[in-house]
Amino acid sequence: MAKKATKPSARAAAKVAADRHDEIRWPFGTKNYLVFALALVVIVIGYVTLGYGSMTLAPVLLVLGYCVLIPVAIVIRSQPDESRTAAEGATSSDVSE
Numbered sequence: 001m002a003k004k005a006t007k008p009s010a011r012a013a014a015k016v017a018a019d020r021h022d023e024i025r026w027p028f029g030t031k032n033y034l035v036f037a038l039a040l041v042v043i044v045i046g047y048v049t050l051g052y053g054s055m056t057l058a059p060v061l062l063v064l065g066y067c068v069l070i071p072v073a074i075v076i077r078s079q080p081d082e083s084r085t086a087a088e089g090a091t092s093s094d095v096s097e
Helices: 010-023 030-051 057-075 092-096
Strands: none
Touching: 030 057
């Protein structure tokens, strides 16, 4: 005879959700926000110079802001091993190295 499947209790589901919440980390750090702020400043300066009629400096600043600085702000990491979690096999000795 087949076993009857039981649903996990609400308490067990809350514990699983709490454990999952501990594993989730925000991927952006201080360096990311500083580079992103620099990108915004460069983009604003690019639009201002475009408004004054600069046909050489404005495009360079806009391309630098949109195509270089914003992707760099997304890609760089503040700490080298911050994305590794215990679920991926990292131990406390791995993270400290």
